[in-house]
Amino acid sequence: MSKVLKEKVERVEKLAESIYKMTIKSEYITQKAVPGQFVNVKCSEGINALLRRPISICNVDVKNETLDIVFQIKGIGTEYLSQKRIGSQVDLIAPLGKPFDTSDNYKNIAVVGGGIGVFPLLYLLNKMNTAKKSTFLGFRNSNYAVLQDEFKEASDKLFISTDDGSEGYKGLITDILEKELESIKYDIIYTCGPTPMIKKVVDIAKKNNIKCQVSLEQRMGCGIGACLVCACKTGNNENWKYSHVCKDGPVFWSSEVIFDD
Amino acid sequence: MSKVLKEKVERVEKLAESIYKMTIKSEYITQKAVPGQFVNVKCSEGINALLRRPISICNVDVKNETLDIVFQIKGIGTEYLSQKRIGSQVDLIAPLGKPFDTSDNYKNIAVVGGGIGVFPLLYLLNKMNTAKKSTFLGFRNSNYAVLQDEFKEASDKLFISTDDGSEGYKGLITDILEKELESIKYDIIYTCGPTPMIKKVVDIAKKNNIKCQVSLEQRMGCGIGACLVCACKTGNNENWKYSHVCKDGPVFWSSEVIFDD
Amino acid sequence: MIDLSVDIKGLKLKNPVIAASGTFGFGREFKEYTNLDMIGGISVKGLTLEERQGNKPPRIAETPAGILNSVGLQNPGVKAFVKNEIPFLRKHDTKIIANIAGNTIEDYCKMAEILSDSDIDGIELNVSCPNVKKGCVAFGNTVAGISDITKKVRSFCKKPLIVKLTPNVTDIKEVAMAAESEGADAISLINTILGMAIDIHRRKPILANNMGGLSGPAVKPVAVRMVYEVSKSVSIPVIGMGGISNGDDAIEFMLAGASAVMVGTANFINPSACVDTAEGIKNYMKMHGFNNVYDLIGSLELN
């Protein structure tokens, strides 16, 4: 069950140029949410940024009844969101979407994130308490490599790469994943990020015969499965259909998704 | 000369249910403004309340370089304006419009205001230092009868009426004006308020052969005389034209205006 | 007692607010968020004879105070609707309007036939969907097209027949009159206005389909004008929509002549927009001393 909620903004922190973390007090969300889910938030009053914006849940603090969302300013919606004052109300529908499979059967997991796709993975890592966790994060450059302490804390092994080498390895994070796979076998790979990266991870998982879950993005209208705008192709090439990221996802098994749109 | 200005909000005070006073720091406006002029203010960022809203200058403190505007919440624009935070910036074009004639030759003046039309009259009263000043203010009820101390201070005689008698006289403020006129002769009457009231004042002035200035309202687009939307009829019935409240007014001689639209 | 009920030629609504087609799924998607029993009616996602997958994503773009969509009629087909969706909807105290779209007039007729035998309360002809290549758009923007389709579907349709008009025409009045004279029970309008939004950095349209239909607050003044024009031209009831988010917006349409209204895009932002709108209409009536919603409808005075 998700709900329309008006919750209080507890903190807004600038993590990097154009990246913000917002801490929101919400008994309801902290009780109901599971990793992979998102909130659909009205970033501004009135008709400025008319639609709600989907943002992943990045962390949940059950004791303090707060959750964190972390977002990058891309356009007017995230811009307004970053300007919310502490103590003000934020209007969100949450928690939404199908979560990651966080079964205890996965003893050795790999988590691969790129860009703004890393945020839902922190919550996932924090929830997977019994597994051995290798985390692979790729960023454009060091300016975007936020939340490193939190990821380090949540992982057994943490690999970071940047396009320009300004932080961690220089190059694609999937290269490091492939290298690690030469010596380790994971039970599952979870991934979220830019489509080219996701495709690569899916290929790698397939080649290595590892289960894989992907978290997808698509422009949304309602966020609750009614308007059918957030389509993504699922099935196989002979028998495909359009599923919907907000309701059938955002998390899918990599084997379900067809990446040709 | 008026300018597009970004000025600082110094204070926002709620004077009554739905009526707010905003104090704005502005060296430029305090140096240039004269009574009867207005500011054209962007009440909200972005496309919420798209157009600027015209609000009269209610008072100017030259020493502190601040001006006051007082406004009633009527719709979304004034609603957003009332929510502006202290210390935030407000975007305005000011000062605009043709002012009242505040010549020293007027020794004995009457100032007649109704509803939100009273606000520009306070600035006028404060500027007319050498005249003897009788002020007549009409309100719907006592809830709307704001700024009484300021008006008392600025006037030699102050009359207040309300529709329901909850403050001052019960009835029309123009009735009191007429009664006063039985014993006093004013050099000029200044008036601002709802059209029926203004018409009545204009009639009274004419009958008593007293000069009269009216400050008019009309929905505006640009506020600077370019879009021609803020029309008001001027001239005489045989030879009239549409003048424009923002540029040719808001203050007109009562003899210029035709009230039949 | 304030009476909000309206009768659209046999389609009896307990209040004049209907969820607009394509924005409310099949109702069940909103059950968690709002009380379906408090909505006058639900116009379901546009149905086609066979299942359709719709257009490629992205299918939505935000524009100032509006959205463009290019869903392209993704739906399970009319038979699956009858089988899987009507039973759920019927459990609720709200009227079921089947919105239908076809590639050919025969498609429309077949669907009208199937649906006439099903447990629904009205049929809305979508002759104006801008998001599919061939088919329905062609019927909606000429007098000849609308006459033809209304006449033919009428002969198969045993339910109240609502013809939904496209705003993408020079003269909405003549199209509405054509639908009326061929037997429409009511007119609904407006469908979306054809538009385009460009991603200036990729130098491509945002929508994969390049163009899409504009809806939301931005279109309200155009919609109110067209509802006014149509309701002055026909004597059948008019259902108004386009940018309605609350009771005050709805009142504009009803003063302009709409007997009922539909709420679309607003559901995305506020899932209880339909219920709130009905509540808002009631409050307005209370404030202004109206007991019967019919006293309100069309009571606009011109200046």
Added chain:
Amino acid sequence: MIDLSVDIKGLKLKNPVIAASGTFGFGREFKEYTNLDMIGGISVKGLTLEERQGNKPPRIAETPAGILNSVGLQNPGVKAFVKNEIPFLRKHDTKIIANIAGNTIEDYCKMAEILSDSDIDGIELNVSCPNVKKGCVAFGNTVAGISDITKKVRSFCKKPLIVKLTPNVTDIKEVAMAAESEGADAISLINTILGMAIDIHRRKPILANNMGGLSGPAVKPVAVRMVYEVSKSVSIPVIGMGGISNGDDAIEFMLAGASAVMVGTANFINPSACVDTAEGIKNYMKMHGFNNVYDLIGSLELN
């Protein structure tokens, strides 16, 4: 060096930004607030043969992300314009476009004749003003009407002739092609979309004229779509407008095929909107490595 200059069939603009007719007065009203020498051109307030007082007030209503206006062509008449306004405008380094509207085709022809002998740089035919009872609206929304007026005015017009189209038509392409084939040098679009806003408490339209023309950000997606459609259908230059507030908005229109743009309603909110838009276009070109504005025009790729 980034070259922003464009040549609209002899109307040479130093940058592609023109102030839209009716929103910029005769230029002088904006002198205090912006640098007129940095604007490509100014299309002056719509002129008629004789002075006109226009419609009753209120003449403006705000709507979501837009405005409705019903000025009704208040203007001093074409002769007063030539005498009193051209000398002021000529002192500035910007092009003067005379926007004209008439009750009859003869009016248009006479004005074109008078203006052809005056010191202006182009004539824009307003065949689409929705705010006057008889007259110009009739010419704009049919192929026959637009053909006729373009042909006749063309024979009197010795300046670059821009025909400004109304969006209130079913098919904007055919109207544009008609203007082109009768000799228009350029097409400008869109004029305002007919709309209505109601004061629900007075139960009357807000505008004294009841209806008015919608402009501002709300109309942008409709305008971009029409500019795209027209620029694919004609080979003369297209001047795009409708909801442009800044450089990014202008780029959408130019990618869609506009050789120049006009900025209207935005001037009311930001009196230097025209200059800011020109500046914004330049910044975009810099960021994306364009040296010549012509490389940008029409460079949209479809999905």
